[in-house]
Amino acid sequence: xxxxxxxxxxxxxxxxxxxxxxxxxxxxxxxxxxxxxxxxxxxxxxxxxxxxxxxxxxxxxxxxxxxxxxxxxxxxxxxxxxxxxxxxxxxxxxxxxxxxxxxxxxxxxxxxxxxxxxxxxxxxxxxxxxxxxxxxxxxxxxxxxxxxxxxxxxxxxxxxxxxxxxxxxxxxxxxxxxxxxxxxxxxxxxxxxxxxxxxxxxxxxxxxxxxxxxxxxxxxxxxxxxxxxxxxxxxxxxxxxxxxxxxxxxxxxxxxxxxxxxxxxxxxxxxxxxxxxxxxxxxxxxxxxxxxxxxxxxxxxxxxxxxxxxxxxxxxxxxxxxx
Amino acid sequence: xxxxxxxxxxxxxxxxxxxxxxxxxxxxxxxxxxxxxxxxxxxxxxxxxxxxxxxxxxxxx
Numbered sequence: 001x002x003x004x005x006x007x008x009x010x011x012x013x014x015x016x017x018x019x020x021x022x023x024x025x026x027x028x029x030x031x032x033x034x035x036x037x038x039x040x041x042x043x044x045x046x047x048x049x050x051x052x053x054x055x056x057x058x059x060x061x062x063x064x065x066x067x068x069x070x071x072x073x074x075x076x077x078x079x080x081x082x083x084x085x086x087x088x089x090x091x092x093x094x095x096x097x098x099x100x101x102x103x104x105x106x107x108x109x110x111x112x113x114x115x116x117x118x119x120x121x122x123x124x125x126x127x128x129x130x131x132x133x134x135x136x137x138x139x140x141x142x143x144x145x146x147x148x149x150x151x152x153x154x155x156x157x158x159x160x161x162x163x164x165x166x167x168x169x170x171x172x173x174x175x176x177x178x179x180x181x182x183x184x185x186x187x188x189x190x191x192x193x194x195x196x197x198x199x200x201x202x203x204x205x206x207x208x209x210x211x212x213x214x215x216x217x218x219x220x221x222x223x224x225x226x227x228x229x230x231x232x233x234x235x236x237x238x239x240x241x242x243x244x245x246x247x248x249x250x251x252x253x254x255x256x257x258x259x260x261x262x263x264x265x266x267x268x269x270x271x272x273x274x275x276x277x278x279x280x281x282x283x284x285x286x287x288x289x290x291x292x293x294x295x296x297x298x299x300x301x302x303x304x305x306x307x308x309x310x311x312x313x314x315x316x317x318x319x320x321x322x323x
Numbered sequence: 324x325x326x327x328x329x330x331x332x333x334x335x336x337x338x339x340x341x342x343x344x345x346x347x348x349x350x351x352x353x354x355x356x357x358x359x360x361x362x363x364x365x366x367x368x369x370x371x372x373x374x375x376x377x378x379x380x381x382x383x384x
Contacts, residue, residue, distance in 0.1 A: 004352040013352045025358050032355040035363035043371060044380035051384060064380055078383040091369035107377065116382040124360045143384045152356060164384075299379070 001030040007123055008071045008148050009185045021180075022121035024069035024087050036067035037125045039092035041082050042116050045107050047299040051143050052235050052274050054284060055320025056162040056199055057111060058294055059301035062141065063104040066116035067092065067125065072145050073180045074168070075244040076207060083117040084243075097128040101136040111161070115143035123152060130159035139321070146189035147181050153192055161321060162199040164235070165190055169204070169211040170220040178210065187227070194228050199321050201233040203274075206251045206259055208239065217259050221266035230267050231287070231319035236260060238275035253278060270319070288316035 004013045005020050012020035014027040024036045048062045068090045070083040077083055082090065095103070104112050112133045119126045119142050130140045139161040146165040167190065168174060172183040194200045204220060206212050224232050236259045238251045256273045260281070263271040273281035277298065284294040284306075291313050295303040305312050309322045 002352040004354045005358070006354055006356045007358075026363070028361070030353065032358040033361040033363070034358035035361065035366065037358075037360050037362050039362055039366050041369075042380050042382055043376050045377055046379045050379060064384075066382070082382065087363055088365040089367075091367045093369050093371040095371065103376070115384045116380065124357055128360070 003027050003030065003032045005032055006149060007152055008120065009182065010071055010147075020071075021073075022069045022071040022118070023085070024067065024121055034122060034124045035087050036069060036092065036122050038094060038096045039087070040065040040067050040095050041085075041090050041092045042066045043093060043095060043103070045109060046113070048111065048113075048141075049282075049296060049299040049301065051113055051115060051141065051164050052203065052237075052272070053141060053162055053164055053199075053201055054235070054272060054282070054294070054296070055201060055233050055270065055318070055322075056141060057139070057321060057323070058296075058304050058306075060111070061107065061109045062111045062113045063100070063107060063109040064113040064115045065095070065100060065129070066114070066119070067122040068117060069121045070118035070145075071121050071147050071181070072118070075178050076205070076239060077243050078240070079116050080243040097125065097132040100129040101132040101138065104133060104138055105136060109138070111139040111141055113141045113143055115141075118145060118147075120144055120146075120148040120153075120156075123148075123156070127156055127159070130156065134159050144189075145179075145181075146186045146193075148185065148189060150188060150192055153189055154196065157193055157196040157198055160193075160198050162201070163193055164201045164203055165193065167202050167204055167220060167224075169216055170223050171211070171216065174211060187223070191227055194232070199319075200228060201235065202228070203235045203237050204259075205237045205239050206255060207245075208248050208251055208255065210248075212251070212255050212259070214258075214262060217262045218266065221263045221268055225267050230269050232268065233270040233272065233319070234263055234268050235272045235274050236263070238273070240275070251276075256281075284318070286311040286314060286316055286318070289314040293318060
């Protein structure tokens with residue numbers, strides 16, 4: 001008997017022995033099985049800045065786990081070797097949710113990230129791990145493209161503290177042509193996650209000729225201001241030729257600078273440039289007095305002046321989770 | 324003639340009986356919000372090495 005997966009907007013109808021588009025949700029004898037449950041292909045302690053999460057426990061380590069699989073198929077995927085891999089062909093470790101929490105404590109991490117591929121397709125593993133991590137007194141963070149239905153998202157957000165959500169472009173044709181997805185569910189995820197109290201940061205990978213026009217950047221920033229608020233951190237990330245998009249050059253630094261200027265002129269308070277070393281481009285400044293609050297270089301925090309979530313000079317609140 | 328017609332109708336009935344289950348299952352798939360928390364024996368096993376865990380991953384994000 002075929003089954004229909006209702007986790008994400010794709011709604012795959014899966015015949016016995018086959019998987020959904022994500023490759024990891026399989027119809028086994030008429031039952032939908034999350035085959036990578038407890039089987040991560042990557043387990044590492046990263047600096048939280050690598051996610052990137054700049055307004056979430058800066059300077060700390062974050063246990064980062066991923067299984068194979070993704071429900072999008074971006075031509076420019078930077079982790080395609082695991083996101084577009086078959087579970088039966090990719091080595092994976094055995095790590096149950098209770099062990100995830102124990103490992104995070106053992107490695108002195110204050111949080112766990114579900115990242116690298118798409119944590120929403122290994123949903124049950126993410127959800128159970130989040131519960132165990134919370135019970136251990138630690139925090140959870142998602143790094144995701146946000147392509148999920150609202151009901152499971154709401155259930156997961158009960159346990160999620162922070163999320164870096166990709167907004168690849170404010171363009172449905174872009175999502176259809178480049179990612180084999182659609183825009184609307186991603187926008188819904190951003191709004192719902194923020195409304196449920198998740199500390200939301202947004203990443204936009206700027207790809208030459210595809211989403212780097214002033215209008216596209218301006219539309220994206222305007223939408224963020226209107227629907228998520230000016231305090232939402234936005235990371236413009238540099239594209240590098242990967243996977244099925246080796247025909248385009250890396251994003252010029254000047255394009256990223258222009259994107260940052262546009263975002264700031266639209267009123268966003270915290271705008272960053274990533275995947276490239278630009279002095280000062282990863283620093284956090286107070287939205288009121290303009291003084292530098294956090295100085296970063298690469299994935300390192302050189303100085304953090306934020307005190308109890310506030311600017312030490314003018315006492316303005318700084319959006320984020322700081323301790 | 325009547326015998327041939329009965330045989331033909333019988334054949335049609337047998338074909339319909341064979342097809343009804345798969346066609347019905349295609350038309351109305353079982354719906355799941357979540358998958359069973361199961362694991363796949365065919366996933367190759369890889370031990371966790373502490374030296375690898377403690378290093379930042381090679382993957383983006």
